[in-house]
Amino acid sequence: MGVTGAGKSSFIRRVTGNDGVLIGSGLQSMTQEVQSYKFEHDGKVYSIVDTPGFNDTYRSDNEVLKELADWLLKSYQDGVKINGIIYLHRISDTKMEGSALRNLRMFRKLCGEDFMKNVILGTTFWDIVGVDQGVARETELLRTESFFKVMQEQGSTVERILDDRESNLALLSRFAAKQPHVMRIQQELFEGKTLSETAAASAVSRELAELQHQNLEKLSDVEVQAQKKITRSSLEKVLTLHLERKTFDSTIHDLSAQQEEIREEQMEEDKKNDERMTKLQEEKHCQDQRFQVQLNDLNEKLRAIKASPGKRG
Known part of the structure; x- marks a missing residue:
């Protein structure tokens, strides 16, 4: 690696x-x-x-x-x-x-x-x-x-x-x-x-957030420098700073897209977990119903046995 x-x-x-x-x-x-x-x-x-x-x-x-x-x-x-x-x-x-x-x-x-x-x-x-x-x-x-x-x-x-x-x-x-x-x-x-819950994925999210913050700070510096260069009428340097601005914009866009991708994957995992939980609850409900039917049937049989006259010798 x-x-x-x-x-x-x-x-x-x-x-x-x-x-x-x-x-x-x-x-x-x-x-x-x-x-x-x-x-x-x-x-x-x-x-x-x-x-x-x-x-x-x-x-x-x-x-x-x-x-x-x-x-x-x-x-x-x-x-x-x-x-x-x-x-x-x-x-x-x-x-x-x-x-x-x-x-x-x-x-x-x-x-x-x-x-x-x-x-x-x-x-x-x-x-x-x-x-x-x-x-x-x-x-x-x-x-x-x-x-x-x-x-x-x-x-x-x-x-x-x-x-x-x-x-x-x-x-x-x-x-x-x-x-x-x-x-x-x-x-x-x-x-x-889930992958998003692992220590490595958490580190990726933190790194992306930090990188985005750094690029936003650099972008702010570029804008300040651009304003200074304009007052000095240095067109060539302004163009260079403009290109840097486009680069930072692109980087920030990419970082935002990666963070959104992580959020969407987490939402998808949460949805799957909810579906699994719902399915388990439905299965448990069905099992409870079957058990209740069996219990009722057993109680009926017990009552029938108690109600029937005993055999005489």
């Missing part, structure tokens, strides 16, 4: 030797759905799963969450348990912010604290940064609570993912020795919670 462009598909292609694993270029995601690849190593059969990131190029966070939740619930119901997850992060990123930080927070909610001992936090793209720079960023990840610090304290390990098949396979071999564990979202869904 990890953001788009973190190297998930490249890692899978490297360890499986499967050239059919598609790899995107830049930030364009090639992984549009959860995909599983099987291969054998040291006498063991591995099933390694590629997932889209929450910053997917073509789909909203809510759509990606639903895709993951459906797959995780089905695998749990089928008796397939997860030995471990490798979460990838680009060490080449100068900062952990925006979609990368949002993706990491979502990952923590999906897993839950108990699953963290089955997690490897892997940093990628060490070949394109200087050693000192990479180590400095790695140290920041390990010392910052909102980054890797808390997860490491909960039992996850941090590893450098190099462009080397043998070292990558060694990481997978460590999972083979671990006991499979249930992720938090799997447990929540299996217990009957």
